Amino acid sequence: MRAPPVKSAVRVLEVLAFFERERRPQSLKDICDALGYPQSSGTVLLKNMTALGYLSYDRTRRHYFPTLKVAALGDWISHALFGEGKVFELMRDLHSATGEAVSIALQNDVHTQYIRVIQSIHPLRFHTEEGSMRPLTLSATGWMLMTPYHDREVERLVRRANVATPRMEDRQPLDLMLERVRQAREQGHAYAENIPIAGGATLCMLLPPTVHGRSVVIGIGGPVDRIRPQRQRLLDLLRAAAAAAPGRGPDAPAHP
The missing domain is CATH 3.30.450.40 (GAF domain)
Structure with missing residues (x-):
């Protein structure tokens, strides 16, 4: 029997897969609407991914985008x-x-x-x-x-x-x-x-x-x-x- 997924881990991967499909900067609302997340949960998730260096945040446009750290995870x-x-x-x-x-x-x-x-x-x-x-x-x-x-x-x-x-x-x-x-x-x-x-x-x-x-x-x-x-x-x-x-x-x- 397959083990139940860990929600936070699944959401991190869903966010990265979403950017792979869209390939352009996205707002918090764009991401939450597309993935069906509550905005409160989405805010915490994206802030954590930004703090860890996997997303960059443009405060002027309020857009997120993956960093090269994401690319480095798999380029080998x-x-x-x-x-x-x-x-x-x-x-x-x-x-x-x-x-x-x-x-x-x-x-x-x-x-x-x-x-x-x-x-x-x-x-x-x-x-x-x-x-x-x-x-x-x-x-x-x-x-x-x-x-x-x-x-x-x-x-x-x-x-x-x-x-x-x-x-x-x-x-x-x-x-x-x-x-x-x-x-x-x-x-x-x-x-x-x-x-x-x-x-x-x-x-x-x-x-x-x-x-x-x-x-x-x-x-x-x-x-x-x-x-x-x-x-x-x-x-x-x-x-x-x-x-x-x-x-x-x-x-x-x-x-x-």
Whole structure:
């Protein structure tokens, strides 16, 4: 059972995520209205974040904005995960060649987490937030992330992912999931239509580097009417990207 969140910690992260979306100075009222905080609680929270150096405050305009201390908290992570950033260059190349959404995902317990996303340039598109997570069972990306595991471990992951899936109708049959993971393992890639989003399609495969022992999946997604007709071309592009990817990532032992 998941532990209940600590409200103050959650609110700090919500404020930072709000600034990441808006990317401009915000007033106390703007922040409280957007996040649904009482103004009294919001005042205390923002003053504390300012006192700790994570927000700056413009007294003339009464606006808050994150400081470079916030950026410094995470600017080492990309290097720690992917070294000099060759993987992100490959993402940009795929995006330039297709115009579709391109993502990098890692396993986070029984979830797929999209750690980097370049959104589609097409008017008709599906939006995936960076940092968002969904159960491993509910995307081709998740199926691909389970391919390095033995079937017994896949069974355990599927059962736990189903427990973490709120809606009963979204929980996946064990036999079906084992079949999907085995097929992805044999083919070296995974493809899905209408899951997790009706009308959407995803094509993905593992990259050679691992990150601290975890597999890395690169994927291309968009409306099924665009992805299906060019599936082979997109697969060829993914294979070329995987072939050009660097070797094992930093501090990365072999996957269990």
